[in-house]
Amino acid sequence: MSGALVELGDEKKDWDLTDWKKELIVSSAIWACAVGAAISGVLNNFFGRKVTMMAGGSVLTVASFIMAVAPNWGILTLGRALDGIAIGFVSMTGPLYIAEQVPSDWRGPLTVCNQLMITIGILCGSIIAGLFEPVTDGWRFVGWRSLYVRVCQ
Numbered sequence: 001m002s003g004a005l006v007e008l009g010d011e012k013k014d015w016d017l018t019d020w021k022k023e024l025i026v027s028s029a030i031w032a033c034a035v036g037a038a039i040s041g042v043l044n045n046f047f048g049r050k051v052t053m054m055a056g057g058s059v060l061t062v063a064s065f066i067m068a069v070a071p072n073w074g075i076l077t078l079g080r081a082l083d084g085i086a087i088g089f090v091s092m093t094g095p096l097y098i099a100e101q102v103p104s105d106w107r108g109p110l111t112v113c114n115q116l117m118i119t120i121g122i123l124c125g126s127i128i129a130g131l132f133e134p135v136t137d138g139w140r141f142v143g144w145r146s147l148y149v150r151v152c153q
Contacts (some may be wrong), residue, residue, distance in 0.1 A: 015073045028077045029084035036088020043089065049097040056089030057150065064147035068140055091118075 015021075036056075043052045059082055066079030098110050125146070132141050 017073060021073050025073060025077050025080060029080040029087070032081040032084025033088040033091070036085035037092040038088070039085070040089045040092040044093055044096065049093050049100065052089055052093045053097060056086045056093065059083075059086035059089070061147065061150045064144075064150050068144045068147055 040052055040056075043055070047055070063079050063082035063086060066082065067076055070076035070079055094114055095111050098114060099107050102110055125142075128145060129139075129142050132139070135141065
């Protein structure tokens, strides 16, 4: 979102984005991620790891759609918050699921691989956001791109 924030400030004058609103847009995902991670423990115990991962993926898909079509900063913030909750679900559940499903000698390498793929994904997302920066409403294209990736999962 930080890549899109510069463009939002320039192009969305009708959104009246104050510094406070920009901070809320960015931080809503972080706070919601903490909530999602806390809730995921209960969901994991009640529904199981696989169902929690699938629910997280579904919420990520819905959140991407909401962010891509957001007509105002409030809806964008809602999409970011849903995104954060789902990230909390999957970031808590993914390593746990890996650790439970593989033999003990593979747990470390696969958990490291999981973290490496997350880091590479963040890098790719930042590069793509940078490429779309000069495009009018390019931040929406970035949102649609993330929707495509999440549907393909």
